[in-house]
Each structure stands twice: as structure tokens, then as C-alpha cells.
Amino acid sequence: MQIEPTQVVARFEICRSGFIAADGKVGAELPAFARERATLVALYRSMVLTRAFDAKAVALQRTGRLGTYASSLGQEAVAVGLAHPMTPEDVLLPSFREHGSQLMRGVSMKELFLYWGGDERGNDFAGPRRDFPVCIPIGSHAPHAAGVALALKLRGEGGAAVAVFGDGATSKGDVYEAMNLAGAWQLPLVFVVNDNQWAISVPRAAQTAAETLAQKAIAAGFEGLQVDGNDVVAVAHAVGEALRKARSGGGPTLVEALTYRLADHTTVDDASRYRDDAEVAGHWKEEPVARLRAHLVAEHGWTKDEEEALIEACAAEVEAGSEAYLAQPPEPPEAIFDHLHAELPTALAGQRSRMLEEAAR
Numbered sequence: 001m002q003i004e005p006t007q008v009v010a011r012f013e014i015c016r017s018g019f020i021a022a023d024g025k026v027g028a029e030l031p032a033f034a035r036e037r038a039t040l041v042a043l044y045r046s047m048v049l050t051r052a053f054d055a056k057a058v059a060l061q062r063t064g065r066l067g068t069y070a071s072s073l074g075q076e077a078v079a080v081g082l083a084h085p086m087t088p089e090d091v092l093l094p095s096f097r098e099h100g101s102q103l104m105r106g107v108s109m110k111e112l113f114l115y116w117g118g119d120e121r122g123n124d125f126a127g128p129r130r131d132f133p134v135c136i137p138i139g140s141h142a143p144h145a146a147g148v149a150l151a152l153k154l155r156g157e158g159g160a161a162v163a164v165f166g167d168g169a170t171s172k173g174d175v176y177e178a179m180n181l182a183g184a185w186q187l188p189l190v191f192v193v194n195d196n197q198w199a200i201s202v203p204r205a206a207q208t209a210a211e212t213l214a215q216k217a218i219a220a221g222f223e224g225l226q227v228d229g230n231d232v233v234a235v236a237h238a239v240g241e242a243l244r245k246a247r248s249g250g251g252p253t254l255v256e257a258l259t260y261r262l263a264d265h266t267t268v269d270d271a272s273r274y275r276d277d278a279e280v281a282g283h284w285k286e287e288p289v290a291r292l293r294a295h296l297v298a299e300h301g302w303t304k305d306e307e308e309a310l311i312e313a314c315a316a317e318v319e320a321g322s323e324a325y326l327a328q329p330p331e332p333p334e335a336i337f338d339h340l341h342a343e344l345p346t347a348l349a350g351q352r353s354r355m356l357e358e359a360a361r
Contacts, residue, residue: 014212014225014226016226016227017227018231019228019233019237020291020295022230024293025295025298026295026299033236034233034236037300040300044289044310046080047076047077048310048311050099050100051073051289053112054071058071060322066116067116067117070096070267071264071267073261073262073263074230074259074287074288076100076289077231077235079099080100080232081234084236086239087159089158091132091159094135095164095165095194096134096135101164107125107127109317109321109322113322114325115133115134117325119330121331138165138168139172142179142191145163145189146178146189148189149182150187153185153187160188162190163178163191165191166194167194167199168207170213176216179220182220183221184220184221186250186251188249188251190253190254191217191252192254193257194229194257195256197259198275212226213256217252217253220252222252222253226255226256226257226258227257228258229257229288230286230288235257238255242255260286262284262287333355
């Protein structure tokens, strides 16, 4: 059935932005911060450090010294780009591939390794005290982000919440509900979709019929836009503008960062069972670290000596974080009971006592 319209009541469009192409060349006028060598080097260092941390985490898991781990290989520009414009007054609500964001926010490598090693002390950040811990359930932290943003608005603190999740999460009710509330109440909230094309083994095309994920913001009554998620400048610029709008009372924004998951979903996944090697190889040509390095070499005289010194410094920092994690004595067995309730229920108190009795034998 086709109904002839009598009038057009609304029109929408989704814009996409990007500045640095896959070969490192500039394709559009750079924002002011991206013309400064020192800023670009700092962004590059954060991405290299994130990748070194990632490789070490996988190695620790493969040797039985870390739990199941979600790699961020190839998605460093999203994590680093979104954290770059954030301030201490903002609140980060990460999903499970934002290691680079957390490092930039001040979470230590030891804390990150502890978390992925199954030790909850890794979530007790010494640095960004208001940032949320890693969220493993898909999209369940989006309503939390709306609550954080509402609190920031009511208190007049001036900051904004930044919630990060993957493409699959945008098909979840939690995310729709949070977006609807954020739009209706004009909350200072930035949604960042780390669109890596795969929700575990499900390709994006099988998750949604929407042409873009950014357009899902339109239904909630606020702006959605798409950026090249392998271009750290594009991510930082888009999130920076969205944060400025949110902090000044302009309401929420959804930023869809198009990237690609070069690794398995986690260390217990085998992506070769559902993904073609040729597809992955094609996306290696667009990966963000090599892209920014090519730009630095061509436009800012980045040298081989600088590159080698940076890699050596990042490797040493990761090794120090790993050693600190491995040297951390484990928590006592009763710790599993001691942080669940203010007052332990009778049944659990009995379990705790029996466990301690058995441990003492």
C-alpha cells in the first residue's frame, strides 16, 4: 500500500566528517588544535600507548595471568579522540574497549590490569573518582549516563556525561530509553557509538535496517552525526563540539564513529569462524595509528628517532604497569562478601563464616 503525502512535515539529514585520510593526507581544513604538532604528537602517543597496553593484556591472558579481555586493536582513535576534549568536570561511562580513554582520564595501568584480572580494586580509581567502571553488559550504562547528566544539570556543575557503547548496543531498549530521556530533558550528555561493524559475530547490517546509527538520535529529538572513527582528529573535534554544546545547555548529541574491530571480540572469541580474512586485511589499510603517523611524518617532520624513542617509552610504561599488577597480593577470600551489602544478610553471613572455617583447615 502506498499513501500519497499531502505535505512534508519534517526532513532530516546525517552529516559525516573526517580530516585525515587513510594515507595521512589532509582532506579538509583541520580544526585549530590539529594544526599544532605538540597536540598531534600527544594524541599519537596516547594511541601508541593504548596499543602497547592492549598487546600486553592479550599476552597476559594467553599465559593465564589475566581474565577474558576485550581488545581495542584498530579502535584507538575512538577512545583517545573522545577523551581528548573531556575535562575533569565531565564524567566518562565507558563500555569495554575504552582503555585509551581511561588511561587519558588518569586511570592507571595497574588498575586496568587489576580489573581485567578479576580484581575489583581495579575499579577503585585513584584518579577520575567520578568516572564509572567498565560496563560489560551491552548498553546497560546508558540509563546511568542519563542519570549522571541529570545530576550534573540539577547541580549546575557545568560538566557533561559521555556514554560510550558499540553498534550492537544501539539496538537495545536501554539505549533507546536513555536517548529519549536525554532529548526530552535536554540533558548534558554525549553518546558515542563505537561502530566497529560487529556485535560479537553479528554484522551491523544484520542488527538494524537503519542506514546510519547516527539517525537514531533524530527520533529522540537531538542531533546525530557520523565521523571517521579511524581519524582521531575527527573524533576529537566532533566530541569536543558536542561537549561544548552540552555544557552550555544545548542538550545531547550522538556521535557515530565509524571504525572496525581488527581483533576478535574478546580473547575467548575466534572471529575467523564468521569473518573473512580479506575483509579484515582491507581494514588494516585504514587503521588509525599508522594513519596519524603518516600525517606526522609528511606534515610535521616526525623522525625515525622520535618514533623509536616513543615506542621504547610506551613499552617501558606498560611493562611497569604489568609488573605492579603482577606484584599485587590477592585480596583475602572473604572480600567477595565484604563489598556486596552494607550489612550482610544472614544467609550470606553464614556462607562467609563457613568459607573462612574451610579456608583455615
